[in-house]
Amino acid sequence: MNALEIKDLTKKYKSFTLDGVSLTLPSGCVMGLVGENGSGKSTIFKLILNIVKKDEGSIKILGKDHIDGGALTKEDVGVVFDELGIPNEMTAPQVDKVMKCIFKNWDSEEYMKLLEKLSVPTDRKIQKLSKGMKMKLGIAVALSHGAKLLLLDEPTAGLDPVVRDELVEMLYDFTRDESHSILISSHIVSDLEKLCDYIAFLHGGRLMLCEEKDVLLSQYGILRCTEEELSDIPEDAVKHKKITPYGAEAIVKRDLLPDGYSVSAVGLEELFVSMIKENK
Amino acid sequence: MKVKGLFLKEVYAQKTSLIIWSIAFVAFFAAAIISDKTWHMMIFYCLMTSMAGLNSMSLDERGWGKYAYGLPCSSKEIILSKYIFDFVWRFGTLFLLIIGRIIGSFIFDFEFLSGNCAFGLTLAFLFYTVVYFLFPMYFKWGNKASVALCAMIGFAVGITVNILGFNDKLSVNMMGVVPVIISLCVLLVSIPVTYHITVKLYEKQELD
Structure with missing residues (x-):
């Protein structure tokens, strides 16, 4: 089964059009989205999550339509954006209490283990955490509810090389399970080179190529x-x-x-x- | 269960503000016990307690709105959690004020639903109704909807000045039980109506 199937995806804005993008991410693989600013990478993530509505095309996550599948599909998806998104007033243990109620398969033990492994402070509010720590927290959340597909939009943006390397290692561990897949975008192509099986190049809202990295x-x-x-x-x-x-x-x-x-x-x-x- | 999680997120996100408002609430609670003539202060109490709900609608601008789309929660659950959070805070404190009033009526021997109290409750219910209609606006425009809130503050100040200046005149129409019941009914109707409007706005919205 494919983790993600995008066919002829189109979204028109006044000054930009994402034009008929088709991508297939097989289960167990990692696909990197590469493109300059404004090429449509973030738009693809927003369309997958229905943050913006598509004009044409179809999106299937783990075999189900991304809208009709609704909450059931999202149980299997972990999401990390370039900004954490969780309120700054919260602490990591409070995030645990919230997510425990939201995700059926939330694993508090795994979450706390990941926080410890990543040295994320549990006694500080998120606003007091560095950008790198916030990102690690976001990844820990995404990895603690049994997600089969990770959607990562610029997760390494603004991070120093050491933290970036740690994150890439974590994602590498995640992909050891053959049912786990990742769609990741980044400006830092070297990160993608380490991690990805497939590379998709976007330019001006069009998919220039989507190919196996080694090929x-x-x-x-x-x-x-x-x-x-x-x-x-x-x-x-x-x-x-x-x-x-x-x-x-x-x-x-x-x-x-x-x-x-x-x-x-x-x-x-x-x-x-x-x-x-x-x-x- | 999901609504409980989202509700908790609202509480944690506004914990500091809730603590500050709770301290301020003690003054209103004390006033409800010891005096029969402070109910025109209700507007200020309403303004204070309404901020939590309005904030929960507008805070989503700061990243959570986008993040929530990645969670296995429906639009109804997300909006419902905000309504429950607001309801518990606003009506919980109002309930405590009424308890304070009952205690005061026993200790200081004043009538429970006196003209002042009835007028205060009517104002509170009308104000709360307007706040419910502000919810969809705050949700759609975030803090830009503050213009509407400023208009409401003007309304609040105007009413208060009016009461202080023309209390006797107002008491003719507004200090009975009937306005309390009518305004409560209007308030109860406004809750599901504005909830559905907000859910529709959520489903139609597109975030940048």
Whole structure:
């Protein structure tokens, strides 16, 4: 079964349109949504949760329509936004009391264990917690009610590298269960590179590609050569090029490259930037 | 059960304000026991107690509104929890005031439902009715609906000045039992009506 199925999703605003996006996230997989500011990443999360109403298309969460499935579906979904959302006046134990009533499968023991593991203070109001601690609290809540699908919209935004790494580790642990899936968006592509099985590139409200990360990375490479050598390569093979006084650097499609060239592995971030620039 | 959780969230989110208002409430409670002539102060008591409900409608602007869409709760449960929270606080304190009044009528030997008391209750019920109609506005526009609240404060001050200046004139019409019963009926009708309006607004809203 697919954890998430989005078909032809469209949402029109005055100045922006999310245009016919289709995504499929198989159970047990992690999909990263990548795109610059305003590309439609957050809009997709809002549409999945019905925070904004879709104009066209369909969304299925764990096989059920995202609206008709209602509360039953949301029992299986954990959500973390870039802002925690839980009132600042509350403390972590109070969050436990509230969530215990809201989620059928809420596991207080697991929640307290996670807080301890993540060193989240339990005696302070949320407003006194740092941004990183708030995010850890949000993740602890999302992981304490037996969620099968995590929806994470920019969870690592504004966090220092150490906290980011801890969060990524936690999410990695979550995905060890084969029925667990994650849809995550982030500007920090290196985080996604560590975690994701699938990568979806969004640009200007359109899905440019959705591909398995390993397949994607194996299709492209970085070629470092002279400007003259680069001019001999077919244009189709060159995704993006940069000429400097020291030579040329290009992101190339490996299968279109003539034999004899030595290509090194490309990072997701370089690929992402090249695709955005190519489409501008 | 879910409503209980959402209710608890409302209590925790406004705990500090509730403690401060509870301390202020002690003054109103004491006044209800010891004096028969302080019921024109009801408007100020109503304003104070109405803030909790109005805040619960507008506080959702600060992130919780979006977060709540990720919870397995229906729109009705979310709005109902706010109404219950408001009801318990407003009518709970009003009930305590009435208890204070009963105690006072025994100790100081004044009539329980005197003209002053009846007028105070009528004002409270009418004020509460208006506050219920403010709920959907606060929910939709958040603190921007404060304009409406300011208008109500003006109304409150106006009424109070009126009472202080023209008490005898007002007592002719407003100090009986009939206005109390009518205003209570209007209030009771306003609760389900405004609840349904707020639920509809919740279902139609789109957050940024």
